[in-house]
Amino acid sequence: MKSPVVKRSIVVAGHKTSVSLEEDFWIGMKEISSTRDMTLSELVGEIDSIRQQGNLSSAIRLFVLDHYRAQAKAQQPSAPTAPITAQDKSASTSLSS
Helix, strand or coil: CCCCEEEEEEEECCEEEEEEEEHHHHHHHHHHHHHCCCCHHHHHHHHHHHCCCCCHHHHHHHHHHHHHHHHHHHHCCCCCCCCCCHHHHHHHHHHHC
């Protein structure tokens, strides 16, 4: 059975390294780098420079996850706020007294 993890060589900060990621993460990285008008190596270098701990593959997975979470959140409509009623106003007045 073939592993879903794909190992690829990439140049990061002038050094060749190998990164193992699932194909979906490679696809996500390519999409993100394309929208940012940068190469895959440049994006991985950026991720490498800001990671706090852990290995590079884990940092990339978390970066891709955060990117798409932020994108999904930005596309969600804002929840409508309920109008303030006279009852709400009297309750807040009595609490501040």
